[in-house]
Amino acid sequence: MDSNLIVLTDQDGNSVRFELLDIVEYKEDEYAVLYPADGGDDEPVHILRIISENLDVNEAEFEGLDDDELIDTIYQIFRERNDLDD
Known part of the structure; x- marks a missing residue:
């Protein structure tokens, strides 16, 4: 299984x-x-907050976001970090 797939x-x-x-x-x-x-x-991409991780068993818990401004901010950081053009 690809390590980038969850x-x-x-x-x-x-x-x-x-x-x-x-x-x-x-x-x-x-x-x-x-x-x-x-x-x-x-x-579209999906952005979820990581609320807990258990690396020993390779598990994480996520929660959805309702704040559009926060979603936009995280998405812009992602785009800048990965050199993605508009």
Whole structure:
């Protein structure tokens, strides 16, 4: 299995595969920037806050974000770090 692929469970109990594009640190929190592994080119990235990690068993817990300004800030940091043009 590709080490950049993670499987998350959605609110309906379905498993969804994502590619981990980056982990962005911002104001003492970490955010995962994810892209649907089975999505097309027009899929949006997803940004989730990492709320806990257990590296011994390779598990993490995430929470969604409701703050559009925070999402935009994290996305801009991601774009700058990865030299992505607009």
